[in-house]
Ligand SMILES: CC/C=C\C/C=C\C/C=C\C/C=C/C(=O)SCCNC(=O)CCNC(=O)[C@H](O)C(C)(C)COP(=O)(O)OP(=O)(O)OC[C@H]1O[C@@H](n2cnc3c(N)ncnc32)[C@H](O)[C@@H]1OP(=O)(O)O
């Protein structure tokens with residue numbers, strides 16, 4: 001046990017890699033300086049014995065899991081402060097992003113950080129929707145952990161349709177207060193992270209009533225618990241919602257109100273306002289209230305979808321390089337399972353997806369920042385495009401990531417089913433993101449709304465924004481004969497997207513012409529609309545990946561690998577959606593064998609570099625937390641060591657034998 005020798009198959013894989021792995025790590029991190037900072041940060045946190053796991057969390061009770069997560073969260077956030085004070089290297093915000101949205105947090109609190117919402121949603125909401133005075137007061141309190149806050153929007157009865165939320169905030173001009181009530185069971189807040197027993201304040205989204213009129217949903221800061229005793233304040237009914245598929249340490253909670261009063265100043269008033277006499281002042285756009293959701297959707301693409309997929313791929317690829325099972329040629333000796341073409345087909349396309357997600361996430365982050373600056377200047381023109389792209393990228397990337405993580409688990413056979421593989425917790429984390437922050441189908445339909453409008457605009461000769469420009473040009477270009485090239489793939493994906501969007505738009509128009517109400521027509525066509533949004537997103541990701549791979553300033557060896565992965569992304573999704581390419585991209589059935597061969601050749605070319613690629617993600621063993629994926633490949637020793645941590649192995653005969661089994665066996669049924 002505890003051998004530090006590297007598995008010889010993994011060693012051979014590393015020796016035969018054709019590119020410089022460190023160069024990929026630098027590219028992945030955004031430069032050598034970023035790699036250095038990340039490694040220093042990991043060392044500072046992960047070498048701390050107080051943050052090491054003593055008993056695997058799977059063996060703790062629900063309550064113990066939460067208590068242990070809270071202990072670590074407190075230590076972790078003290079250390080963040082220490083890190084910023086002592087190193088002066090990197091702002092605290094960078095560090096928070098790495099902890100909450102990066103891999104570091106998942107190493108220390110794999111099932112979720114109960115403080116996450118304070119940073120991921122409360123602070124962005126106050127910064128985006130609070131006045132300067134409100135920001136000055138609340139940001140420093142929450143930032144310095146004087147208070148711990150969450151974001152309470154979803155209710156038992158409504159998550160998606162937020163205009164239907166039932167919690168009321170009624171303004172009382174005589175005291176200049178808002179009075180909060182939960183009129184029904186379904187109006188109870190349900191889900192907010194950290195709400196159960198961690199937070200003492202929340203942004204609460206409620207229907208605003210003033211002067212007898214409802215003005216729709218607005219955000220308010222509400223104190224929930226006493227700052228000293230942590231007891232719920234009068235009229236606050238609060239608790240935790242119970243055990244879930246994953247994320248069991250994030251402390252999701254419920255919350256009801258009975259005549260809870262808050263000062264008028266606690267309404268976040270950057271956009272709309274209520275004056276002391278109760279006069280309501282409108283926001284420039286009611287969609288500005290939805291700003292925090294856009295921020296989190298943007299952050300999730302990189303922080304959850306791409307990051308957790310890179311982890312799963314590292315585990316499954318290293319394991320596949322050392323696991324031997326069966327023979328390809330009888331008598332030639334047992335084969336590394338990575339040699340099986342079917343295994344390569346499971347693992348390498350998700351590697352390509354991981355790169356496509358990262359490039360798209362960087363693009364999305366940049367436009368998020370520029371559009372946010374424009375909004376601050378009162379310019380709302382690009383908000384619809386940002387909303388549309390944040391919605392479809394969040395939906396497609398979390399879906400691809402969750403599906404691929406499950407494929408990675410299946411690719412490791414029985415051992416992947418163990419908690420010690422770290423697949424279950426990784427999957428639990430990512431599949432949650434398919435639902436939260438906007439359920440994926442719902443988000444795709446939001447993008448589809450934007451696309452149908454863009455299609456109509458293209459037809460009437462109007463101007464189109466960057467991501468939908470192709471709707472103007474694509475239909476005009478004649479279909480050419482199929483060529484196996486990246487450029488042709490890029491065009492074909494756009495043709496498929498344009499074709500799907502056109503089909504939807506004309507199906508809706510056709511229905512309306514025969515008297516179907518527009519809303520019913522929309523619902524009738526919505527299966528195709530969701531698909532159209534997905535194909536638009538895929539075409540966007542394909543093009544972004546092509547731009548990245550062809551223009552990356554890297555060595556020829558690494559560039560070759562990036563191009564191979566990019567081609568694999570395209571050929572994989574093309575072969576998976578042949579019908580679309582037949583219908584809209586001029587593909588003929590006689591073209592398919594050569595594309596299948598192209599894809600298989602790519603799998604063959606990527607094979608020698610597979611371990612190098614995942615090594616390039618540079619995920620340390622402490623972050624991977626997997627018996628199957630460790631750098632040295634000593635899988636079987638680790639599986640044994642993990643099995644022996646089971647509390648059932650503490651005694652050779654468990655007490656249940658004497659209590660139940662022995663009497664049963666002796667009872668002569
Ligand atoms: C890196 C991260 C690290 C770690 C994370 C760790 C832990 C965190 C874990 C969990 C956190 C989870 C938090 C949550 O889930 S909070 C709750 C999130 N809830 C949602 O996302 C609700 C989803 N629903 C909606 O977003 C909207 O209600 C919906 C868009 C579905 C519909 O809204 P509404 O009915 O008001 O609008 P429509 O009539 O459909 O459209 C009107 C119009 O407005 C446009 N629109 C809609 N949303 C936006 C937006 N956000 N911004 C801009 N514009 C928007 C829409 O396109 C329409 O435009 P038009 O067609 O021009 O009329």
Ligand SMILES: Cc1cc2nc3c(=O)[nH]c(=O)nc-3n(C[C@H](O)[C@H](O)[C@H](O)COP(=O)(O)OP(=O)(O)OC[C@H]3O[C@@H](n4cnc5c(N)ncnc54)[C@H](O)[C@@H]3O)c2cc1C
Nearest residue numbers: 151152153154158159160191192193432436437438439441
């Ligand atoms: C782990 C986790 C953490 C969360 N954290 C928070 C939090 O911190 N704060 C918070 O406020 N909330 C939080 N949520 C709630 C989350 O945002 C909602 O669950 C999510 O928005 C989906 O809403 P819903 O549960 O009401 O699903 P529903 O909207 O009821 O969806 C159910 C089904 O109906 C379909 N559907 C609904 N509307 C439409 C439509 N218009 N068109 C077509 N199909 C539709 C959906 O596609 C889905 O298939 C969290 C949820 C989870 C799972």
